[in-house]
Amino acid sequence: MAPTLCAMCKTQRALIKRPKNHAKLCKACFITIFEDEVHHTITSSNLFFPGEKVAIGASGGKDSTVLASVLKTLNERHGYGLDLVLLSIDEGIKGYRDDSLETVKRNALQYEMPLKIVGYDELYGWTMDQVVETIGKKGNCTYCGVFRRQALDRGAKMLGIKHVVTGHNADDVAETVLMNLLRGDLSRLSRSTSIVTGDSRSEVKRSKPLKYSYEKEIVLYAHHKKLDYFSTECIYSPEAFRGSARSLIKQLERVRPSAILDIVRSGEDMSRLVPGESSSPCDGCKTTPAAYAPVVEDDVGGCGSQNGRTPGGEMAAMDKQLRENEAYEGLEIDVASTMARNKATQNEKPKDLPIRNGGSKAATRQVLGNCKRCGYMSSQDICQACTLLEGLNKNRPQIQI
Amino acid sequence: MDEVPKPAVAGGSLVRPCTKCRAQEATLDSRSHAVCRDCFAKFISTKCIKQIAILGKEARAPGRPPAASNSTSASPRRYLLGLSLGVSSSVLLHLLNENVEFQLAKGRNAPFELTVVHVDVSSSLVPTSTSISTAPAAVTLEKYRQRYPRFGFQCVPLGAVFGLRTVDWSTLPGVQNTTPASPLQDQHQQQGQKLRQLFDGLASAAARTDVLRLLVRHVLVAAARDGGCQALLLGHSTTALAELTLAEAAKGRGFALPWLINDGPLPVVEYEYHGSGTAAAAGNSDSPAATATSMLVYHPLRDALRKELVTYATLTSPPLTALISDAPDAPVATSLSGGNAAVVSHKDLSIEEVMVRYFAEVEANYASVVANVARTTGKLVRLDNDGAGTGEEGARCGLCGMPLDEQGDERWRGELGEAKDDQSLSSSSGRICYGCERSTRG
Numbered sequence: 001m002a003p004t005l006c007a008m009c010k011t012q013r014a015l016i017k018r019p020k021n022h023a024k025l026c027k028a029c030f031i032t033i034f035e036d037e038v039h040h041t042i043t044s045s046n047l048f049f050p051g052e053k054v055a056i057g058a059s060g061g062k063d064s065t066v067l068a069s070v071l072k073t074l075n076e077r078h079g080y081g082l083d084l085v086l087l088s089i090d091e092g093i094k095g096y097r098d099d100s101l102e103t104v105k106r107n108a109l110q111y112e113m114p115l116k117i118v119g120y121d122e123l124y125g126w127t128m129d130q131v132v133e134t135i136g137k138k139g140n141c142t143y144c145g146v147f148r149r150q151a152l153d154r155g156a157k158m159l160g161i162k163h164v165v166t167g168h169n170a171d172d173v174a175e176t177v178l179m180n181l182l183r184g185d186l187s188r189l190s191r192s193t194s195i196v197t198g199d200s201r202s203e204v205k206r207s208k209p210l211k212y213s214y215e216k217e218i219v220l221y222a223h224h225k226k227l228d229y230f231s232t233e234c235i236y237s238p239e240a241f242r243g244s245a246r247s248l249i250k251q252l253e254r255v256r257p258s259a260i261l262d263i264v265r266s267g268e269d270m271s272r273l274v275p276g277e278s279s280s281p282c283d284g285c286k287t288t289p290a291a292y293a294p295v296v297e298d299d300v301g302g303c304g305s306q307n308g309r310t311p312g313g314e315m316a317a318m319d320k321q322l323r324e325n326e327a328y329e330g331l332e333i334d335v336a337s338t339m340a341r342n343k344a345t346q347n348e349k350p351k352d353l354p355i356r357n358g359g360s361k362a363a364t365r366q367v368l369g370n371c372k373r374c375g376y377m378s379s380q381d382i383c384q385a386c387t388l389l390e391g392l393n394k395n396r397p398q399i400q401i
Numbered sequence: 402m403d404e405v406p407k408p409a410v411a412g413g414s415l416v417r418p419c420t421k422c423r424a425q426e427a428t429l430d431s432r433s434h435a436v437c438r439d440c441f442a443k444f445i446s447t448k449c450i451k452q453i454a455i456l457g458k459e460a461r462a463p464g465r466p467p468a469a470s471n472s473t474s475a476s477p478r479r480y481l482l483g484l485s486l487g488v489s490s491s492v493l494l495h496l497l498n499e500n501v502e503f504q505l506a507k508g509r510n511a512p513f514e515l516t517v518v519h520v521d522v523s524s525s526l527v528p529t530s531t532s533i534s535t536a537p538a539a540v541t542l543e544k545y546r547q548r549y550p551r552f553g554f555q556c557v558p559l560g561a562v563f564g565l566r567t568v569d570w571s572t573l574p575g576v577q578n579t580t581p582a583s584p585l586q587d588q589h590q591q592q593g594q595k596l597r598q599l600f601d602g603l604a605s606a607a608a609r610t611d612v613l614r615l616l617v618r619h620v621l622v623a624a625a626r627d628g629g630c631q632a633l634l635l636g637h638s639t640t641a642l643a644e645l646t647l648a649e650a651a652k653g654r655g656f657a658l659p660w661l662i663n664d665g666p667l668p669v670v671e672y673e674y675h676g677s678g679t680a681a682a683a684g685n686s687d688s689p690a691a692t693a694t695s696m697l698v699y700h701p702l703r704d705a706l707r708k709e710l711v712t713y714a715t716l717t718s719p720p721l722t723a724l725i726s727d728a729p730d731a732p733v734a735t736s737l738s739g740g741n742a743a744v745v746s747h748k749d750l751s752i753e754e755v756m757v758r759y760f761a762e763v764e765a766n767y768a769s770v771v772a773n774v775a776r777t778t779g780k781l782v783r784l785d786n787d788g789a790g791t792g793e794e795g796a797r798c799g800l801c802g803m804p805l806d807e808q809g810d811e812r813w814r815g816e817l818g819e820a821k822d823d824q825s826l827s828s829s830s831g832r833i834c835y836g837c838e839r840s841t842r843g
Contacts, residue, residue, distance in 0.1 A: 181777070252651050261653075262651060264652075266652075319768075321769075
């Protein structure tokens with residue numbers, strides 16, 4: 001039997017079946033189309049401007065390594081005129097980061113990019129190992145996640161950079177969409193799919209150029225380009241909802257490869273259906289409103305490794321909370337319960353709702369402000385990181401200074 | 402879970418008195434309360450009746466077209482129930498019957514008239530010589546008819562969908578030259594063959610299941626319209642709605658979710674055929690009659706979990722399980738994939754089946770999470786021409802009938818740079834939504 005030829009160049013032998021649509025391609029064409037698609041995403045969303053200084057959030061993992069490699073390639077090929085910098089966060093977990101930071105250091109040499117490593121100790125006065133020592137293994141992912149989110153921004157600020165790109169891929173975005181549907185979190189759903197997060201209020205904007213790239217293709221790209229990356233998982237545990245959504249995504253992908261992108265598409269569309277979110281396109285500018293959403297502290301789930309398999313405490317806790325709500329609902333008088341379908345059924349938080357559609361629907365919405373301590377965006381007076389730090393510092397043994 | 406702290410007054414001799422009535426032994430667990438059979442059954446029926454009451458008001462609301470005959474205020478409401486012969490729709494049928502009997506026993510009028518329609522999928526798809534009346538589904542339906550003689554029952558073969566104008570047939574590959582009125586010679590067989598052609602032309606089990614669901618829905622809506630009904634009732638449980646939410650999101654129909662999950666009027670579009678088979682939406686500007694129609698679609702069991710309905714089906718006397726047991730529950734993907742393969746590979750699974758498996762697990766452990774999914778999705782806004790939306794004037798998908806998302810389509814093309822060969826296809830045929838495109842064009 002004659003070997004199958006590449007569907008694009010029709011001359012080389014096809015060696016790769018694209019995970020995204022099962023197209024059979026040769027190595028060179030796969031690499032080209034992968035890069036072209038990222039380029040298309042970047043140009044159509046106007047992600048960068050010439051001369052912009054951009055920090056690549058680099059963990060040494062496959063996503064950020066591929067991102068760094070692709071951005072370097074595209075920057076040179078298409079003359080973006082970007083000033084690219086690698087920015088790494090050292091959580092201070094012995095045995096986890098040591099090796100991956102070595103990878104990032106090698107990447108910096110390979111891609112000829114300056115590298116800045118910022119430690120949790122530098123930013124917060126605590127390493128993760130110290131946090132775990134203080135509060136135990138349970139619940140420390142909260143700390144790590146909250147600290148990490150701000151770490152990139154704080155690190156970028158230290159470098160005087162206003163734009164951080166991260167390696168979030170289509171799988172991550174799809175996972176977040178399903179997770180927020182499962183959690184019933186509409187306001188987060190409306191933000192999770194936008195390619196750029198952060199607005200005028202924030203000093204640093206974030207974007208994810210690999211938003212439409214399949215995780216499997218990222219792995220393939222890294223493999224065929226022989227990229228130097230480090231694969232390991234965080235030794236501490238992952239979030240339940242995310243883990244549950246992740247395993248679901250993997251099953252859906254097996255049934256229908258396009259499912260991941262289809263979910264991303266659904267998520268983008270649904271973000272315009274969330275009550276209170278703007279739905280009209282902004283005239284003049286190419287970016288639709290959904291493409292530019294405020295980032296709130298926990299936009300992206302807890303931990304870099306993100307592949308939990310155990311649906312654990314988080315889901316159970318929410319289930320319990322919901323059941324309690326239902327119990328209270330039972331005490332309401334009948335009129336209220338007939339109306340309940342049209343109303344937000346959960347305990348109603350203060351909301352600033354532009355009433356739409358006759359005002360029959362309502363959903364709670366967070367009010368954005370800035371943390372009084374560190375100035376980071378927060379829906380509370382004091383941001384999560386500062387609150388957690390306060391707790392940690394209270395319990396810190398006095399000997400340590 | 403729930404320990405009963407003190408012996409109840411009336412139930413002093415009971416081991417575990419029902420936490421609701423305290424008069425009977427609790428044998429069941431209902432949302433972490435130990436309850437007796439009667440209280441459990443009442444709990445489920447109350448959930449259903451509540452929704453029926455809401456529908457009752459809506460069906461009478463000003464602006465709603467009255468039921469078939471010109472109405473006086475005493476004319477009854479008329480509904481159509483889609484019966485899949487599965488647990489949920491069977492329970493709904495039972496509860497509706499109970500409700501009517503209860504009202505009649507009180508000397509009131511029946512609150513509504515009900516027609517029950519089963520869409521027979523298998524007899525259309527499996528090439529057999531059996532006539533429609535001896536098909537397994539029709540036989541099963543006969544048992545239902547005997548048990549609930551008050552209601553009218555109909556068994557409609559799926560092939561009947563080819564006679565409908567609510568589908569833009571030019572959107573489906575392989576059924577290009579369809580004209581609504583087919584010639585006579587054994588219409589049933591002919592339609593069956595056409596169906597098989599249609600499904601053979603679809604790329605995967607996921608696509609076949611998706612299109613099948615859409616066609617069944619079209620047949621039900623058409624039956625409701627033909628029967629002069631004001632509403633179509635569907636048996637979806639909370640769990641089924643949660644599955645539907647995630648399944649449709651996974652198929653790229655996030656935009657249509659508010660129409661699919663919520664109760665309320667669903668627009669129905671009719672297409673006019675100009676001989677050759679290309680369709681154009683009727684009612685271009687001056688004939689609103691064709692596009693302005695709508696059908697109320699309600700899910701009265703939206704507040705009950707699937708596992709609760711399964712339990713309920715065992716509690717009626719005689720148990721509904723006897724009726725349900727011999728009805729095939731999910732014959733779709735397997736019968737459509739052609740083979741009776743014992744080993745199910747991922748290719749033969751549908752998105753729906755993945756969701757059913759997933760939610761069975763979640764429902765067992767975190768029932769409230771399941772309930773929350775449907776409730777949250779219900780808060781999403783229906784963006785449409787008749788709402789506060791800004792979208793185009795009522796452009797709808799020729800296959801699923803849901804509004805087209807122009808804005809989303811445009812951005813998607815822009816941000817993703819979809820492959821070029823897609824365009825050539827869509828220009829020649831009718832317009833469909835992103836989700837339907839995925840299913841019909843691979």
